Amino acid sequence: MPAPIPGLHHITALSGAAQDTLDFYAGVLGLRRVKTTVNFDDPKTHHLYYGDTVGRPGTVLTFFPWPRARQGRTGAGMVQSVAFAIPADALDPWNAHLNEAGISVRRTELFGDPVLRFDDPFGLTLELVATDTMTNSGAWGDGPISSEHALRGFHAPVLPIFSDDRTPDLFTDLFGWTQVQESENRRRFQAPDSDLANVVDLQVQERHPSGRMGQGTVHHIAFRARDADEQKEWQTALRDRGLQVTDVKDRQYFQSIYFRDPNWTSGILFEIATDGPGFLDDEAEAELGETLRIPSWLEADRSEIEDALPALTSPTA
Template sequence: MYTIPGHHHISMITKNGQLNNQFYTKVLGLRRVKKTVNQDDPSMYHLFYGDLIGSPGTELSFFEMPLAGRTYRGTNAITQIGLLVPSSESLRYWRKRFELFKVKHDDITTFAGRKALPFEDSEGLRMVLINNNGEDIPEEWSAWNESEVNQKHRILGMGTIEITVRYERKLAETLKEMFGYTDASRTDEELIFQSVPGRAFGEIVIKQQPGPSEKPGRGSIHHLAIRVRNEVELQYWNKVVQANGFQSTGIVDRFYFQSLYFRESNGILFEIATDGPGFTADSSVENLGKTLNLPPFLEKRRTEIEAKLAPLE
C-alpha cells in the first residue's frame, strides 16, 4: 500500500495579483516560482510561491479573480494555513517583521500543540507561522538564497493545515481509513492527523463547527493538494477514491504535475498531485517565475491570453 508523504500545495483566491505578489515575495520572502494561468480559465493568473524550485510541500498558489467579493467565514472550509519556520527565535523575528510591515497578527500562542504566530494577509487569508523546532523536513526542500528574509528565519514550507467541518468524524475517517493518516492528538476542540508520524509537513487539524458553510471570496482557500510520488501512485489513489464512493475527476495533466480532484463528505475539495515533472519543466532554475509560462496546449493562444492579463512586476 502506498502512503502520502505530505502536503503538495494549497490554492487560494486573490483579487489583486500585483498586491498578492508584493506580499508573498517582499513580506514573506517566498520565491515566485511560476507565473502561469488557470488552465480551466486562462483569463486569470495562477501564481505559485515556494522555495528555490517550488518543491512539493512548499507551494502556495493563487488564482487571481478581480471580481472576487469578500469571504463570509463559516464551516465546511479549509480555514488556516500553517507555515513552518525554524525556531522560537524565528517567531520573534517574524513578529517584529509583521510590526514593521503593518501585517495584522496576534501574539505568539500555541497551534496544534506547537508554538505559533497567527497572521493574515491584506485580504484576510488566515495563516500561522509554526515553530518546527528542529524537526526533519523533506530533504528536497531547498532554500532560496535571494529572499529578503534572514535565511536563519525563512519560511521552510507548509505545515499544519486547519479544516473546519460540520461532521468531523466523516473527514477523520477519510484521512485515516482511506489515506492512512495516523492519529496524533484528540481533544474536545480538535483532531490532529499526520500522513508522516510526528511531522507537521503532512499534518491536518480538524475542527468541528456547526452553522452555515463558508461563502468563498478573496482570501479564501480553494483546495488542498496532498502529495504522491508519481503517476503509478496517482492511478492507485484514483481507484481508492472511487472504491470509497467518492466521485473522482480522473487523472488530469497539469503539465507541471498530474493530479485528480474529489470532494469528501463535508464538501472539502482535495487534490492529489504528483511530485513531477515540476516547475523546471519549461524554465531554468534561474528564470523561474520571471515570465509567463503556458502549458503546451495553451501556447498557441499566448497573444490572446497575454492581452487579457494585467502586467505583473
C-alpha cells in the first residue's frame, strides 16, 4: 500500500458570476485569489482558486463560475458542506464581521467545537469551526480579516454516505485514516501525521435522492498525494480493488486522478492530486492570482479565450 493519504488537497464547487465569487471569497471571507485560470475542459469559463498566502494544499477552494446555470440541489453523491478552521478566539469577531456583511449566521456545535454555519451567495453551505487544533502561519491576512483571525484551512467537510456502502473502509483500510469521533449519525475520520486539513466527517443516512449539479454545489473533493510516484501507487491500489480510476490529468499546478463509485465513495467524485508543482510555478508570490494564466496548449487561443471571459476587479480590503 502507498503511504497514508496526508489530508485534503482542494475542494471544487460551482458558483454564479465570477466577480460575485471573487467579491465574496476574497472580499468577505478574506481568502487570497491564488490563481486565475480557465477550466481546461471548457476554456471559455474561469477556474478561480482561493487559499492561503501561497495556496498550500489543504487551504484551496476552487470555483467554476457558471452565471447561467440553475440553482443546484445537494443530495446523494455530493459533498454537503465545506468547513474551515478558525482560531478558537475568533468566533465572535467572525460572527460580527459576517453580520456586518449582511450574512445570516447560525451558531451550532460539532464534537465540542463551536461553529458558525451560513450559506454563500450561491447556496453553498459553509462552516467556520473555532478550534486551536489547526495552525497555519501562512494564513492570508491582507484582506478584510487580519491574519490573527483568518481562515486556517479546511476543517471537516461533510460527506453523506449510506449505511451499507464502503466509504468508511476507503478511509480506514486504504487511505490509512482513523475514526476518532462519533456522534449520532456523524463519524469523524482523521489522517495520521498531518496538522492541516486532516479530518472529514461522514454523515450516515438512509437512501435519499441524488443531488442536482448547479450553483451552490460541490463538484468534487480532492485528497493529497505527495508526488507523482505516490499518486501512481494510489492509482494502482484503487484499480486493484475494482475502482474505475482515470488516467493522470495535467492540471498545470498539480496532477490529478479521479474516481467515483456507488459503494466506495457513495457516488461522490473523488480526486487525488499531487502537492506540486504548486501555484508559484508560473507567478511570483506577490503577483499570485492577478493575471489570467492558461496552459501552454491553449496559448494559441488566448485572444479568443480572453474575449469570452468577464473582466475581474479585486475587492478592496
